[in-house]
Amino acid sequence: MKFQKLLISFAIIIVIFIVNPSESQAANIVNPKQIYTYEVMVRDIEALAARYPHLISYKTIGSSEYGRPIYAVSLGTGDANLFINGSHHAREWISTNLNMYMLEQYVKMYEGNQTYGGYNVKDLLGNTTIWFVPMVNPDGVTLQQSGLSKFPKDVHSSLIKMNMGSTNFKRWKANGKGIDLNRQYNVDWANIKNNASSPSWKNYKGSAPEQASEVKALVKFTKEIDPEMTISYHTSGEILYWNYHHKRVYERNYAQAKKISQLTGYSLVKPGPYPAGGGYADWFVAKYKRPGVTPELGRYAGDTNVPLSEFDRIWNQNKYMGLYAASESNKLYLARGGKPKPKEVSVNIDSQLIKFDQSALLMDGSTLVPIRGVFEHLGATVEWIQATNTIRAKSGSTNIELKVGSKLMLVDGKSITLGVAPQVINNRTLIPLRAVSEALGAYVSWDGATSTVYIISPPIKEVEPPPAKDEDTLPADEQTQPDV
Numbered sequence: 001m002k003f004q005k006l007l008i009s010f011a012i013i014i015v016i017f018i019v020n021p022s023e024s025q026a027a028n029i030v031n032p033k034q035i036y037t038y039e040v041m042v043r044d045i046e047a048l049a050a051r052y053p054h055l056i057s058y059k060t061i062g063s064s065e066y067g068r069p070i071y072a073v074s075l076g077t078g079d080a081n082l083f084i085n086g087s088h089h090a091r092e093w094i095s096t097n098l099n100m101y102m103l104e105q106y107v108k109m110y111e112g113n114q115t116y117g118g119y120n121v122k123d124l125l126g127n128t129t130i131w132f133v134p135m136v137n138p139d140g141v142t143l144q145q146s147g148l149s150k151f152p153k154d155v156h157s158s159l160i161k162m163n164m165g166s167t168n169f170k171r172w173k174a175n176g177k178g179i180d181l182n183r184q185y186n187v188d189w190a191n192i193k194n195n196a197s198s199p200s201w202k203n204y205k206g207s208a209p210e211q212a213s214e215v216k217a218l219v220k221f222t223k224e225i226d227p228e229m230t231i232s233y234h235t236s237g238e239i240l241y242w243n244y245h246h247k248r249v250y251e252r253n254y255a256q257a258k259k260i261s262q263l264t265g266y267s268l269v270k271p272g273p274y275p276a277g278g279g280y281a282d283w284f285v286a287k288y289k290r291p292g293v294t295p296e297l298g299r300y301a302g303d304t305n306v307p308l309s310e311f312d313r314i315w316n317q318n319k320y321m322g323l324y325a326a327s328e329s330n331k332l333y334l335a336r337g338g339k340p341k342p343k344e345v346s347v348n349i350d351s352q353l354i355k356f357d358q359s360a361l362l363m364d365g366s367t368l369v370p371i372r373g374v375f376e377h378l379g380a381t382v383e384w385i386q387a388t389n390t391i392r393a394k395s396g397s398t399n400i401e402l403k404v405g406s407k408l409m410l411v412d413g414k415s416i417t418l419g420v421a422p423q424v425i426n427n428r429t430l431i432p433l434r435a436v437s438e439a440l441g442a443y444v445s446w447d448g449a450t451s452t453v454y455i456i457s458p459p460i461k462e463v464e465p466p467p468a469k470d471e472d473t474l475p476a477d478e479q480t481q482p483d484v
Contacts, residue, residue: 027051030104032097032311035145038068038138044100045073045134052107055125061133062217065177066151068138070217075103075132076125079341080333082326083227085133085218088182088234088280089173090140091305095233095297098314099134102322106130117320119327127341128326128333131225136214139176143169144305151176163201171303173202175212180204182234184215187244187286188277205278218280222288228329228336230292231321232281236301238317240266241294244282253291256328263324264317266295290332295321342368342425346452347433349377358428360453366420367446367453368430378440378457384429391422391431395440402431411439 029047034040049056055076060069084102086095109121135141147169148156162178163169174180178199183192186209196204210216222230242257243250261268281292297314298306306314334340342361347354347369354377360369371391375382380395389404401410407418409432416439422431433453434444441458 030100032101033308036097037145038142041096041135045071055107061221063213064139065175065213066139073132074129075107076129078126078128079338080128080330081225081227082128082130082329083230085136086233087135087137087141090137090144091173092235093141094306096134098233099132103132117323119323124323124326127330130322130326137175137181140174144172162199175214178204179206179212181212181214183278184209184212185278185280185283186210187283192278228290228332229325230284231325232294234294234296235306236298237296238266239269239296241269244285256291263320348452349455350457358426364420367433369433370428371431374433374436378442400439
């Protein structure tokens with residue numbers, strides 16, 4: 001009987017697990033081990049943005065030749081931008097699987113406050129925004145995956161002709177009009193080798209650069225986000241193309257390429273003296289003078305798509321790639337004169353975690369907080385003088401005056417130089433926390449591990465008793481009694 005009860009209990013546990021999977025299992029939106037169609041991608045993008053609206057947003061940046069919207073998805077809140085794209089070529093759609101899986105895994109790491117591969121994901125995505133265009137070529141991908149069924153009947157014959165008379169489109173690389181999108185960018189376009197003479201399943205560069213709708217959309221979008229670095233995923237062969245006519249910063253680009261090679265295990269393809277041109281990464285490097293790389297995913301698959309059985313291997317090779325590139329993008333952004341993004345910090349006053357309507361921020365080594373947030377918690381009254389952008393505060397006999405944009409603070413008329421001037425952020429006036437708190441007599445400490453400022457209010461001053469009167473003038477009941 002005891003054994004039967006144990007069996008029943010075990011069966012109940014199994015049923016509960018199946019019906020109510022763990023939160024981490026339920027959280028999976030992207031399934032990368034499937035034929036990842038355009039429709040599945042759009043559905044997953046919308047679902048991810050709905051689940052993580054504070055970190056993920058999306059928009060369309062143009063349309064394909066057959067009117068399918070091209071989606072761009074952002075992850076993070078940083079000022080530096082990294083751009084990752086996939087599926088320039090139709091049969092290389094496993095790069096879309098990787099883009100989407102990377103997007104979801106990184107946002108889950110952010111939510112879980114994880115460090116991954118040595119990268120603090122939350123800090124990284126606070127400094128850098130990663131933009132994904134997971135499927136540059138939705139028409140071509142759809143044709144390669146589904147054949148003619150999703151295209152107008154009046155174009156079937158022309159598509160079959162471009163495919164050399166075959167209705168099997170598994171080898172298809174081009175867009176829906178037979179143009180190879182990665183031969184369309186305006187960089188040494190005239191000298192592209194091995195060009196097909198007319199629209200074809202592969203290698204037709206078009207009649208002019210930036211002719212295809214998809215390429216026009218990507219060129220415009222790149223200009224809009226101004227990325228520090230780009231990753232254009234292709235297949236196959238587990239190699240890395242990494243430079244194009246960019247001698248001035250060759251050593252920097254080579255160092256980055258070597259690091260990517262270490263992360264992925266991919267072999268570097270040394271740039272030759274006469275590179276082909278026309279590719280997105282080639283165009284980006286030549287035009288923006290910034291690093292752009294083209295990893296070729298999966299073991300060599302020939303003229304077809306890389307099989308889904310390769311995905312685990314592809315992810316293990318590339319799981320740190322986006323984080324490394326995001327870190328490098330932030331460094332490049334700062335080197336170009338970009339300002340570091342303020343880091344949000346916590347404030348604890350007298351063992352109470354304080355919530356502000358505008359988060360406390362760490363800027364240039366100083367914590368800034370909303371004016372009333374600190375003054376009122378420390379018992380001071382505050383006055384804001386709009387005409388001169390001046391803040392005045394009073395606590396007991398202490399008078400403090402600060403001005404937006406000025407590093408001088410007056411404490412009872414004495415000037416003190418601040419590390420950071422008060423400033424207006426999101427329509428809130430923020431002031432340096434430590435300087436103001438210490439001017440009010442509070443004790444301030446910093447915990448770097450939790451990014452928390454701890455403040456202990458100044459002790460309440462005891463009131464001095466009045467001077468003692470002569471004993472012979474005190475009432476009898478207040479006179480000091482002699483010891484008995």
